[in-house]
Amino acid sequence: MAGEGGTQQDPGGLTEEQAGRMLAGMNEVIRAGEEMRGLRAEMIKVFVGLGWTQDRIARLTGMSQPAVSKQVAKHRDAGPRQPLDLSLGQGDPPWLEGRLWGVAEDIAERYAATARCGPAVDALARGRRHFTPENVDALRRLVEEDLRRYGDELAAHRAAYDEISRALDVPARPDTAPAGPASVRRTLAHRLQRDRLESGGDAGHGAL
Numbered sequence: 001m002a003g004e005g006g007t008q009q010d011p012g013g014l015t016e017e018q019a020g021r022m023l024a025g026m027n028e029v030i031r032a033g034e035e036m037r038g039l040r041a042e043m044i045k046v047f048v049g050l051g052w053t054q055d056r057i058a059r060l061t062g063m064s065q066p067a068v069s070k071q072v073a074k075h076r077d078a079g080p081r082q083p084l085d086l087s088l089g090q091g092d093p094p095w096l097e098g099r100l101w102g103v104a105e106d107i108a109e110r111y112a113a114t115a116r117c118g119p120a121v122d123a124l125a126r127g128r129r130h131f132t133p134e135n136v137d138a139l140r141r142l143v144e145e146d147l148r149r150y151g152d153e154l155a156a157h158r159a160a161y162d163e164i165s166r167a168l169d170v171p172a173r174p175d176t177a178p179a180g181p182a183s184v185r186r187t188l189a190h191r192l193q194r195d196r197l198e199s200g201g202d203a204g205h206g207a208l
Contacts, residue, residue, distance in 0.1 A: 131182075
């Protein structure tokens with residue numbers, strides 16, 4: 001039978017291999033969209049825990065008021081949440097990864113044409129790359145290259161990176177891991193680290 005033992009091809013001349021390559025990018029975008037929707041739902045939990053009004057949440061998330069009301073009711077029915085710690089110097093891996101991401105992203109924006117960490121930051125932002133130990137190690141190496149290249153221009157970034165790097169090298173204790181999804185903690189730490197670098201001030205409680 002035609003096509004047996006090899007890649008099947010339909011009458012239109014499109015092979016499964018070609019279709020797979022064509023759909024790979026689409027599937028990537030779909031997965032990223034699903035992940036972002038899940039992250040947004042988790043962030044709404046954070047906003048509810050901070051006591052924000054539904055109007056404020058709807059405005060920031062771009063959701064309709066009924067959709068926000070439904071999410072808020074669901075989260076409140078789940079019971080009280082543990083108070084959220086927004087201090088920058090926390091030591092769990094997701095928080096440190098978020099801070100590393102923030103440092104790398106700021107470098108990539110400052111040196112858009114030449115930053116070695118730029119492509120990795122873009123892949124993380126678009127969901128094409130995830131925070132695996134291997135990818136985190138690779139991002140650390142790229143950030144270190146940029147810090148060596150630009151030297152004194154990135155003194156604040158060097159100080160932040162050194163603190164993050166030392167903490168990442170210490171094995172995490174599972175019994176001390178804060179509650180909450182890793183994706184949310186990365187996102188919060190990423191934003192707070194960016195704010196710290198941009199303002200040079202205290203990015204602690206009240207940054208949100």
